[in-house]
Amino acid sequence: MSRLGSGMRHGAIVLMLVALASCTAIYRNHGYVPRDEDLEKVVVGESTRDDVAQAVGRPSSTGLLTGAAWYYVGSRFRHFGARAPEEVERQVLAVSFAENGTVENVERFGLEDGQAVVLSRRVTDSNIKGLSFLRQLLGNIGNISAGQILNDN
Template identity: 35%
Template structure:
């Protein structure tokens, strides 16, 4: 009897540990409910019809309001490993001045580019303060009347409901 219990416990433990290694898929960004962004047609749809069919875009263009982006991606995570992006779709919808769809472009994971971050820091003017200078540097700088009588010290608890 104890031998059968040990075997069942070991089997259940192995099954649970194998189940923990299953990959987890997560959808990020725009998830099309009915219409897909690729179904938008140039020269026939308008901003209003795209907004009604697809909803708000994930991102609008930084420099003009005439390009909308619908972003979606699927990422796979396996146990403790770094997540892997399985697919990415970026649909760019460009409008003309009248609000008509001018162009619909689709970009995938293969169109992506790696961006190398720069670790340099921009130097600031003046001298560098040590930790002790930063901590003790404000002692004696505030006038005494602000410390006792006035509760509206910037950064203090003088706001609505503060200090009660």
């Protein structure tokens, strides 16, 4: 009986250690933002798009209309247990270009500088709210007319 008790005790300790380890936060990085050392190669008013591409690489997104700006976006997410991932850090580097193709401005924004913008919301409203599955299933009994049955044959 002593062996069974100590085995259960060891099992409980192992289970507690596994549970404790699963509650450790895991951080994941997404995207790319150039380092300051690389940005020193970009000179406002002189560097062109090709110079920026060579110094820091091409961005993941550009301005929508004319490509007048390049945006480098990097985010850091914290995954904690069964909770939804939480964005804890975001950096956006915006390199804007003048009409002649030279760098006009370089700006860096953080998570605290932005706000959430909903680009598209696609929700289909259901007209069956409040109806149980059984009521929906039985609700169509009697809705078939004899004319529909004859037309199908």
